[in-house]
Structures are given as structure tokens and as C-alpha cells.
Amino acid sequence: MERKADDAVFGHFGLVANYALAARRAMHTFRTGPETWKRIAVGQRKWANLNPAATMVERPMTFEDYYNARWIVEPFRLFDTCLMTDGGRAVIITSAERARDLRHPPVLIMGMGQDNPSYEVHQATHLAGPTGAKKAGEMAFGMAGITLKDVDACEIYDCFTYTVEITLQDYGFFGPGEGEDWLKDGTIEPGGRMPVNTSGGQLSEAYYMGLTPLSEAVMQLMGRCGNRQLGPATNTKLPEIILCSDNGGTLQTHSCIILRRS
């Protein structure tokens, strides 16, 4: 038989299971689990249903659908995990001065931050937070000179539902274990008070790594999002400022960027 990294000897493969280890530790540390994550999966799906480019545009999802989906690696069911996608996204970055002459209204970078706890999942102590999101968020908000109250929407890297929860928690939207209450009543959905992952995200639109959240934030601030456009079309506030995240490894690297309408 072939020889593999030592994890494979015990049947441990890949990132679904690594994030499942993190999510399980979080369930031990504070109040979270499927009751919280279903609101992220279903909320994002409602955005995808408004997005013609989304893989899941024609597939509505209920809480019941979420629970009826098969286990992948427990505590994750199918709809806790992101899609796999072939395709591409791009954003063009230039000086604000140069951008003023271009055909589309530009979006401005207000602040950014990075923090990389780096420890491999099996020795990591940040699985249930604070992840790199905490320090990266503080750096980005410091540079932007704003607070969470100024944010109109979030585009959060969502390889798994739990990633969205721990990122929002570490940014300070709610305290540990308060995610389920914060998410209630459609907080992140169309018409909600803090729209999150308005394309459907990587769970329901398409997986383009950090470019799924980033390109959506840029498009929303340019006003190019059609039926899912934040503002009157979705009974939400026309966004001035959007908070965006990316993360890599198993919560090992994190970057945060805050964008605003020009």
C-alpha cells in the first residue's frame, strides 16, 4: 500500500474534516452547532436564488432541507460545505486617480489587515477563536478609521458555515455563542439588517476562493448586482461600506479588507 502523510494512516483526509475538528471544538467551547449554521446556509441560499450566476439559483433551501442532507464529516452536513467550481473571477486594482477616468464607478480600499496564526490544525489552540480574524479585523478597522457600526454588509470567506460564524464573531458582531440569536429573524438574508454573502457565497454561488467575497463586494458597491443588488431592490440599505474576508489553510491565515463606494 502507498505511504502517505501520517494523518492518512488514521483515515484523516482534507479540509472538510479539518474544519469539522475546529467546529467540534467550538461546539465544546461555546453555544454553536447546526442550529446556528443552518441560518447561514439557508440565508446565503436566499441570496443565491436572486443571482443568475449562482450554481444554486433554482434550488431554494429550507431548514428541513438542511437537516435532511447527508452527513459528510460530522458535525458538517452537505450544506455546511462549499461548492467546487471551475471558473474565474478578477478585479482590477489601480490608483484612485486613474480609476476616475474609467467607464465604471470605482470602489475604494479603506483599510486592510492580515493575521496568520499559522499553527497546523492538530496543534492549534485558536480553532474556536480568536482566529486571525480578530487581529486582522482590528488592523483593517484601524486603518479605515471606522467601527463595525459603519459597515452596511459583509462578504465573508465561507468554505464552511462555521467559518462564517467564527469570522463574524471574531470581528465583533456578536460574542462567543451569541451567533444563533444574532442570526435569527433573517439578519443576513435579503431584507435583513446585516446582509452577508449576497451572491450566495461559496456555499451557494460558486467557489472562487477569496475572489467570491471580494468580487461580490466590489460589484455591490458599483451597483452591478441586478436582482440581488443591496438597496431598494432587496429592501436593504444602499451600501456605502462593505467588509470582506479571506482565510486560508484551516483558519491558519486571515485577511480582511474594507471597501467603500466612491
Added chain:
Amino acid sequence: MGEYNKPLPYVNGDSREFWAGCKEHELRFQKCQACGHVRWPASIICPVCYSKETEWIVAEGKGRVYTFAVYHVAYHPGFENDLPYVVADVELKEGPRLVTNIVGCRPDEVRCEMPVEVTWEDITKDFSLPKFKPRG
């Protein structure tokens, strides 16, 4: 034991002593002689103080489940008949955390912080795997 159809350990210069210990049903880890940190994975320098002065110690084989995941999908054909099975990150009393399996109980009986102890599975003539079972 020629029918063993799961991946085998990849032994390198750092981990050779660990796997040799497993063959003897001993959990061997490096202990830094400068700061006392017991480490895993094996490496030539201490990740805490960067000292290269190292001795190998034998861990008692007792610990607790730091976290775990229950596989319902086999990502390798060798594990198809084991589903559902538990992969856990077990924190040993001596400090290191080890990826392993929890055996000897049902997957839905496993909890974070559950006390466990090592149990050995001899898989080939060269290799034994440290797995863990509930400890009373």
C-alpha cells in the same frame, strides 16, 4: 496481514523513532532538554525555544479528546468498511496532540475532553498504530 489496504506511515528521519516506538507499543516523543517542551510532530528543533538539545521520552498513553470528527464519507477505499469512524485530536498528558482514531465505543459516545488511553493495532509486520479508547 498482507491484506492491509489502508495507507501506511511515511517514515522520515524525524519520525523514525516514533514509529519504531509504536512497533514496541511505546509512544515516544521528543522532549526539549532546554525548555522541557514535549513536541509532535517530530522535528530537529524545539518549536518553542528553538533548541536542538533533545531526548526521547515514553509517554504514558493517557490523554483526553481535544476535538474529533465523525467520517461518513470514505476518501480512501480502505476506510469504506469502517464508516462511520472517528478521527480525533487527542491531547496527551505529556502535552503533544496526536491525530488518531477513537475505538471501543460508538461514534455518538465520543465527547470533547473525554478521558482516553492508548490501545495498539498491529497492522503489518513493521507497523503498529496508536489508537485510543475510553478510559474509566
